[in-house]
Amino acid sequence: MTKVVFIEHDGTEHEVDAENGTNLMEAATKHLVPGIDADCGGACACATCMIYVPEEWAAKLPAKEDMEETMLDFCDHSKENSRLACQIEVTDALEGIRVSMPASQH
Amino acid sequence: MSDHVVIVGAGHAAGQAAASLRQEGYEGAITMIGNEPYIPYQRPPLSKKFLAGEIGIDRVYFKPPEFYEKENITVKLGTRVTEIDRKTKTVHTDQGETLTYSKLLLTTGSRVRELNLPGFDLEGVFYLRNVGDVEGIQSYFNKGGKCVIVGGGYIGLEVAAVAAKHGIDVTVLEMAPMVMARVVDPIVSRFYERVHKEEGVKILTGAAVSGFEGKNGQLTKVTCADGTAHEADFVVVGVGILPNVELAVEANLEVENGIAVDECCRTSDPDIYAAGDCTNHPNPLLGERLRLESVHNALEQAKTAAAAICGKEKPYAQIPWFWSDQYDLKLQIVGLSAGYDQAVVRGNPDEGRSFAVFYLKEGRLIAVDAINRAPEFMMSKQLIAKGVSIPAEKLRDENINMKEMAAFAI
């Protein structure tokens, strides 16, 4: 289990115990954290699981694959530090990570 | 009478509708009735990661079990609704219960079209719609051997890809002259035929299956109308689906190729709504009525229906989209290509595994098939919704970044 904090757009924080081997999108939906839609269920096909990752954490995450990178490139609320939560596997290295969500995934 | 929303079916649309009802502020009772033994789960993984054994059922659930408890949603599983009585506003179940509703939502989905050919009841003949079907197919995966897939649509080809990865000898029999013929241009069909061949899967087109033969009740071969036979330890049939409309028909609701609803998911009875695969609905952006078989459609209609039940109008007006995963190919489709008069190719379908096909009708962009091409998919989503025309020579030109494509819109 790895502690992950999801922060809604309005600042509401949700601290969850994420299961290693699953991904951050699943960690959020499993714990009923609002703000991540995940329409495609983690297939990297919908880009409705976007999160923002603070700089100090960005480097610790696995690099983006092409598909993720290009999907993000075309999202409305995308920023430099955006990631698709379904593409980030939960590992010990993420202990204590804090990520936030956009106002809307659509 | 107190508020009670009864949801018939417990699939993707049902799960989303229940969640959306609470988000819209509905505080009354919600009962969801599904005939499968599971809480709502996602079907796409059934022909992808779940079939491959990469993820378990707990990772396929649409929402975790705790969700229904927390949101105070009563879920009755393994229970079939057998009748709707519109006069008394009740539904009857095969468990002998009668429930009174204030609003009823039908999310009965669809079922596989069956091939009632000789030998259809042999051991080893499978369809793929439910978790139970996957368990049956997987029991053969472990044994190796030979598999025949009947039908070269998305689901058949996805199963072929997973089976091939399990070291199974796979043959796909498609009746049409091409795979995926119903929905994509021949350029895309030929591309998929090439990739499957590269991965060791045999695809035979123009093959009309006439029956199944077996020994001691176990399938051994699949026969075709032209007299050929294909040895098989198991067969997976994927020849389309039929919407589950019988309840609606018997209740005298308007049904035409799906339960007829308006853009707010209302049926011909003001207290009955419907969403997902089972509906026939208007698409104001496309100006036609549609019956769709996709997650996006199920989710969006469910949100619309939930809003309508709460007295809010949130019409469903979106461009359809869909995806399919086979091997390392991610196909993303947006729009409906039916009626196109020009297919414009960006990239090279004859080499490698990344290109896109734009479908134009009288110059207007109406659909895109993007294979490992997220930019083409994402940009086209916006362009198609705007109903614009883009010159073919621009779409084709890989020196033009997809982001700049909007500048050429007419």
Ligand SMILES: Cc1cc2nc3c(=O)[nH]c(=O)nc-3n(C[C@H](O)[C@H](O)[C@H](O)COP(=O)(O)OP(=O)(O)OC[C@H]3O[C@@H](n4cnc5c(N)ncnc54)[C@H](O)[C@@H]3O)c2cc1C
């Ligand atoms: C193998 C497979 C792969 C797929 N892949 C993709 C994909 O990659 N992308 C995509 O967008 N879509 C895909 N789809 C399609 C997608 O899963 C469906 O469009 C979606 O599940 C529709 O949701 P629904 O809630 O309308 O219907 P369903 O998911 O069919 O749910 C309806 C439920 O209601 C139950 N029911 C019916 N009648 C009754 C009754 N009288 N009483 C009680 N219960 C009843 C049914 O048994 C079923 O459980 C796939 C489908 C399959 C089968």
Ligand code: FES
């Ligand atoms: S859930 Fe669809 S891209 Fe992450």
